[in-house]
Amino acid sequence: MNWGEQVASRRQRVHEQRPLVHHITNLVVTNLTANVTLAIGASPVMAYAREEVADMARLAQAVVLNMGTLTGDVVEAMLLAGKAANNAGIPVVFDPVGAGATPFRTRTAQKIIKELHIDILRGNASEIASIGGFGGHTKGVDAAGAPARVAEMVKQVARDLNTVVAVTGATDYISDGERLIAVDNGHPLLTFVTGTGCSATSIIAAFRAVEEDGVTASTAALAYYGLAAERAAAVSQGPASFQVALLDTLYNLAGEELARGVKIRLL
Amino acid sequence: MNWGEQVASRRQRVHEQRPLVHHITNLVVTNLTANVTLAIGASPVMAYAREEVADMARLAQAVVLNMGTLTGDVVEAMLLAGKAANNAGIPVVFDPVGAGATPFRTRTAQKIIKELHIDILRGNASEIASIGGFGGHTKGVDAAGAPARVAEMVKQVARDLNTVVAVTGATDYISDGERLIAVDNGHPLLTFVTGTGCSATSIIAAFRAVEEDGVTASTAALAYYGLAAERAAAVSQGPASFQVALLDTLYNLAGEELARGVKIRLL
Amino acid sequence: MNWGEQVASRRQRVHEQRPLVHHITNLVVTNLTANVTLAIGASPVMAYAREEVADMARLAQAVVLNMGTLTGDVVEAMLLAGKAANNAGIPVVFDPVGAGATPFRTRTAQKIIKELHIDILRGNASEIASIGGFGGHTKGVDAAGAPARVAEMVKQVARDLNTVVAVTGATDYISDGERLIAVDNGHPLLTFVTGTGCSATSIIAAFRAVEEDGVTASTAALAYYGLAAERAAAVSQGPASFQVALLDTLYNLAGEELARGVKIRLL
Numbered sequence: 001m002n003w004g005e006q007v008a009s010r011r012q013r014v015h016e017q018r019p020l021v022h023h024i025t026n027l028v029v030t031n032l033t034a035n036v037t038l039a040i041g042a043s044p045v046m047a048y049a050r051e052e053v054a055d056m057a058r059l060a061q062a063v064v065l066n067m068g069t070l071t072g073d074v075v076e077a078m079l080l081a082g083k084a085a086n087n088a089g090i091p092v093v094f095d096p097v098g099a100g101a102t103p104f105r106t107r108t109a110q111k112i113i114k115e116l117h118i119d120i121l122r123g124n125a126s127e128i129a130s131i132g133g134f135g136g137h138t139k140g141v142d143a144a145g146a147p148a149r150v151a152e153m154v155k156q157v158a159r160d161l162n163t164v165v166a167v168t169g170a171t172d173y174i175s176d177g178e179r180l181i182a183v184d185n186g187h188p189l190l191t192f193v194t195g196t197g198c199s200a201t202s203i204i205a206a207f208r209a210v211e212e213d214g215v216t217a218s219t220a221a222l223a224y225y226g227l228a229a230e231r232a233a234a235v236s237q238g239p240a241s242f243q244v245a246l247l248d249t250l251y252n253l254a255g256e257e258l259a260r261g262v263k264i265r266l267l
Numbered sequence: 268m269n270w271g272e273q274v275a276s277r278r279q280r281v282h283e284q285r286p287l288v289h290h291i292t293n294l295v296v297t298n299l300t301a302n303v304t305l306a307i308g309a310s311p312v313m314a315y316a317r318e319e320v321a322d323m324a325r326l327a328q329a330v331v332l333n334m335g336t337l338t339g340d341v342v343e344a345m346l347l348a349g350k351a352a353n354n355a356g357i358p359v360v361f362d363p364v365g366a367g368a369t370p371f372r373t374r375t376a377q378k379i380i381k382e383l384h385i386d387i388l389r390g391n392a393s394e395i396a397s398i399g400g401f402g403g404h405t406k407g408v409d410a411a412g413a414p415a416r417v418a419e420m421v422k423q424v425a426r427d428l429n430t431v432v433a434v435t436g437a438t439d440y441i442s443d444g445e446r447l448i449a450v451d452n453g454h455p456l457l458t459f460v461t462g463t464g465c466s467a468t469s470i471i472a473a474f475r476a477v478e479e480d481g482v483t484a485s486t487a488a489l490a491y492y493g494l495a496a497e498r499a500a501a502v503s504q505g506p507a508s509f510q511v512a513l514l515d516t517l518y519n520l521a522g523e524e525l526a527r528g529v530k531i532r533l534l
Numbered sequence: 535m536n537w538g539e540q541v542a543s544r545r546q547r548v549h550e551q552r553p554l555v556h557h558i559t560n561l562v563v564t565n566l567t568a569n570v571t572l573a574i575g576a577s578p579v580m581a582y583a584r585e586e587v588a589d590m591a592r593l594a595q596a597v598v599l600n601m602g603t604l605t606g607d608v609v610e611a612m613l614l615a616g617k618a619a620n621n622a623g624i625p626v627v628f629d630p631v632g633a634g635a636t637p638f639r640t641r642t643a644q645k646i647i648k649e650l651h652i653d654i655l656r657g658n659a660s661e662i663a664s665i666g667g668f669g670g671h672t673k674g675v676d677a678a679g680a681p682a683r684v685a686e687m688v689k690q691v692a693r694d695l696n697t698v699v700a701v702t703g704a705t706d707y708i709s710d711g712e713r714l715i716a717v718d719n720g721h722p723l724l725t726f727v728t729g730t731g732c733s734a735t736s737i738i739a740a741f742r743a744v745e746e747d748g749v750t751a752s753t754a755a756l757a758y759y760g761l762a763a764e765r766a767a768a769v770s771q772g773p774a775s776f777q778v779a780l781l782d783t784l785y786n787l788a789g790e791e792l793a794r795g796v797k798i799r800l801l
Contacts, residue, residue: 238782248505
């Protein structure tokens with residue numbers, strides 16, 4: 001199978017298997033990421049209470065931990081859910097929103113990575129650089145025109161942390177420390193809607209639930225999502241109609257139309 | 268008055284009386300249910316703090332308690348608001364989201380039902396089965412092709428708990444333990460948008476604020492909502508444009524057009 | 535420069551400087567206000583934890599404190615963020631949602647105003663009346679047909695509290711206790727979408743980040759927002775398509791088209 005066919009087949013599996021994705025996520029994107037998860041044919045559950053997160057994680061086929069609006073209670077819930085998932089062999093996808101912005105976030109991200117086995121780490125270049133100890137160079141890493149440095153950083157962090165790293169941006173990079181893949185699908189309007197990164201994380205988690213290989217799952221998810229964004233932008237008047245069209249397109253995009261549109265490069 | 272006229276007249280009353288509906292609800296649907304409440308012409312207030320929920324409940328014409336993203340603090344707030352509403356004769360509508368999924372949720376739902384007088388209990392078949400002690404058969408109750416069993420279960424739980432029960436699904440069932448009514452309005456796209464069940468609960472609460480009889484209020488609310496979903500689906504490209512069209516249609520649908528479209532059966 | 539040119543130039547500055555606006559806001563509008571902030575070209579960050587709010591506030595060019603869904607923890611976070619902003623000379627915009635509705639809210643609003651320096655206070659007439667001690671007359675102040683009384687109240691509260699007050703309604707009033715300005719842009723559909731007042735506050739904060747004078751910033755923000763609402767209403771079928779069109783229009787509206795449409799009166 002070529003990449004296009006692989007993407008379409010994983011998207012089809014999500015549709016058929018309807019994996020349950022347990023989210024412990026932030027207040028800004030709770031509604032959006034639940035709707036994105038539904039639009040792609042998976043099943044979301046959002047549950048935060050210490051009293052139930054371990055039970056809920058064990059019911060799921062993938063767990064998303066997103067630290068966008070952290071509090072102490074939420075961190076505790078993430079650790080409980082993550083450990084339950086780890087013990088049950090359920091994949092955990094971690095989105096370290098804002099790592100590097102405040103000491104509390106950086107510290108919390110490091111604690112989660114230390115105490116849990118993370119299957120896939122999804123962030124933007126700054127966040128991943130901060131976690132990987134490239135923090136002093138965050139601005140440089142973020143800067144346009146340095147894609148080669150971002151790609152190398154992704155591979156290095158994946159190797160150091162022994163996980164799959166997916167960094168989203170104008171070009172997305174995915175690596176497990178050995179393989180390094182670039183996805184060129186996407187659209188600038190994604191940066192004018194809050195939670196589009198968090199939505200990428202949710203889609204990656206749903207794909208990981210139906211595909212053991214984290215690199216394949218992340219690559220397929222990001223190409224599908226990026227292509228949906230391109231199609232949505234073509235019929236939008238601004239960021240809000242873009243968001244509506246993005247979810248509609250995720251719901252409708254499949255099969256050959258999806259397979260033909262993906263832009264994936266093995267680096 | 269036939270059913271169509273009754274539905275249209277209750278919808279008109281909501282529009283004229285603009286009842287204040289106090290919600291203690293979950294993080295996923297807070298924005299959506301506030302917007303649904305506004306779209307139908309009622310007035311939402313979302314308030315959670317122990318320090319004020321009793322005061323706020325007493326200002327309202329109906330109170331919604333929804334346990335979608337429970338924490339210990341929220342349970343305490345629900346009990347305070349519910350007791351204040353009970354003492355003031357203000358109707359309480361309870362949505363036991365996810366009852367049966369984890370022990371914490373099932374236990375909390377039972378606690379709320381035991382400590383408060385619930386005027387209307389709104390859920391899907393699994394949730395109501397779990398609360399009513401049909402929990403062992405949840406899967407069977409949920410299964411398509413067993414509508415007669417769901418209908419009987421709704422009537423039985425209503426009788427056992429001495430409340431009005433409204434179960435939503437492909438067909439909605441409403442019962443007070445004596446009367447049993449089916450509503451056939453609705454559309455499958457409702458299952459691809461998060462919070463559409465919670466939105467049904469909000470509309471039921473607004474209708475109950477202007478109609479003493481819980482069976483009539485629930486039936487009218489669900490027929491109106493289901494018909495709006497049918498009309499919205501006809502002009503949508505996917506789940507996100509459907510959600511937009513659903514709220515627009517709730518805002519616009521009234522009078523004869525509403526009366527003619529409802530599908531209500533007395534069983 | 536006439537008012538139209540001033541509005542367009544401040545909107546352009548927001549677009550160019552992309553100010554970071556730190557929000558501590560309510561659960562109902564978190565997603566909407568983040569998206570509004572992005573749509574106008576600014577950059578939102580939502581962070582609530584005691585452990586980081588002071589750090590985050592110091593990174594921002596403006597801080598929004600919105601008490602829509604208060605809890606004790608959130609109040610504490612607001613005071614920490616507000617003090618950090620005050621010490622660093624970063625403007626603080628306060629939205630006292632629901633002040634006057636419950637004793638807890640009124641008390642909290644007064645505490646925040648007493649302990650922090652508020653650069654701009656944005657609310658509806660009832661909320662500002664309650665804070666300014668006109669509470670006994672809330673209904674009267676709110677009543678249509680008494681715009682002159684609202685205008686006087688705004689000026690009086692601004693003088694008493696030594697801050698800029700912006701009251702939104704059919705006509706918006708802005709005063710620093712000396713100058714008094716009315717903005718006639720806007721549309722009734724704004725009252726059918728939750729969080730449109732909170733969104734006004736976010737836009738005011740972004741404009742204040744690029745314009746030292748709070749009266750000019752508030753006036754420009756509200757005229758721009760109100761004109762966007764007029765344009766959006768003209769292409770909407772109801773409140774949900776209106777919300778989508780409102781954000782799209784905020785994203786697109788600029789330059790001469792904006793300058794020509796504003797309706798601002800010096801009283």
